[in-house]
Amino acid sequence: MPITSARLLQQFTDYLKFQKRYSQHTILSYETDLQAFFDFIELQFGNTELQDIKPAFIRTWLANLKEKGMEAKTINRKISTLKSFFKYQLRQEAITVSPMATIVSPKVNKRLPQFVEKADINTLFSYVEFPDDWQGSTERLILQLLYNTGIRRAELISLKESQVDHYKSSIKVLGKGNKERIIPVNDDLLKAIKAYAAAKRKELEHFNEEVLLVNEKGKKLDPRYVYASVKKYLSQITTISKKSPHVLRHSFATHLMNNGADLNAVKELLGHSSLAATQIYTHNSIEKLKDIHKKAHPKA
Structure with missing residues (x-):
């Protein structure tokens, strides 16, 4: 260069x-x-x-x-x-005309985001056995946080204990562009977070105090470890081709939309900068309605 x-x-x-x-x-x-x-x-x-x-x-x-x-x-x-x-x-006035002005982007075939069915999510948290050790506790909380909040993998890894508000039943997430958003969480997840934080102080001699989730050595989680953990457990409950942390984010959004959540509310929860990125989940909702109509209507 x-x-x-x-x-x-x-x-x-x-x-x-x-x-x-x-x-x-x-x-x-x-x-x-x-x-x-x-x-x-x-x-x-x-x-x-x-x-x-x-x-x-x-x-x-x-x-x-x-x-x-x-x-x-x-x-x-x-x-x-x-x-x-x-x-x-x-x-910066380094040029007077952008050469990109006449460049047209090629069309992309839109793919509907894959997601885990609600019944399979229920199986994951109700019937799948997690090891009775630090790794098992960490992996279960990883899955709980990703599905219940829809946060990204990087946001999960960097999540601090101080970002969890037990009084207001919410977590504050620092997303892309350092934009903050508040995500409500249920009592079961709050209890799991509280129990995990207490166990961390009891079981680990030294640990990274900057983040909530740590490995058995007390260190911040590696992105590859999070991916591998999610893939391992999703492989036990679903046959979809993609089994990544982002699939749980898709599942979070799709299940909200299928249950009638407002599109703007889902946009805020996901931390999207525009509605365009969130609207893809309306297609999953429409496909769900088509499926219901096909199965239930005599003239479908």
């Missing part, structure tokens, strides 16, 4: 980090996309100044990605990265 491009990229990632306050994971994603783009531009068109990058250059890069078999959803993410980057350069 040319020195000029490297400097522009560093300025942009600093902006994402200190002004937009994006997570390190998101910043790394932006950085990876932009590095790949600039490397391609240099390889195909030589050392090109920012203001000399044409829409045709970008289309060539996108066509190259498509030829390599990249999915439309991934290509759209890269387009979004470039749009953000060049929009920032416009504000």
Whole structure:
């Protein structure tokens, strides 16, 4: 990557980090996309100044990605990265026109989010046996929190005891962009959290006091451990292809919608920035109604 491009990229990632306050994971994603783009531009068109990058250059890069078999959803993410980057350069007056103005994103076939049926969730918490040790207690609480609150894996791992309000029966979650949201929780989950926190002080000699959930060594949970734990238990109760922490988030939202929850309320609970991201769950609700109609109506 040319020195000029490297400097522009560093300025942009600093902006994402200190002004937009994006997570390190998101910043790394932006950085990876932009590095790949600039490397391609240099390889195909030589050392090109920012203001000399044409829409045709970008289309060539996108066509190259498509030829390599990249999915439309991934290509759209890269387009979004470039749009953000060049929009920032416009504000900095480094360019006068964005080359992204005429770039059209490819259409993506919408997939309905997979979710665990309520009966299977009941089986998970009522009949599945968890080991009678620290790992078993932690894994059960992981599943309880993910399903009962719909929080993301990263939010779960970073959840502090101080964010749990036993008096108001709620938890305060710090989501994407450091946006806070309040999620109500039931008495059973509050009791489980309280018992876990008490056991932590009794059973573990040393532990990370910054977070609620810790492993048997008292350390903050690893994202891969959370994923593996969820997959292990969901494999016992459901045959859906995806068995990840995010599936429990989908289940939380879908079950709320199927029981008549307001779309705006679900949006706030999930921490979505716009309704567009939440509306996908209305499709699951419609499919559920279609299924009920097909089974119950004589003329269906």
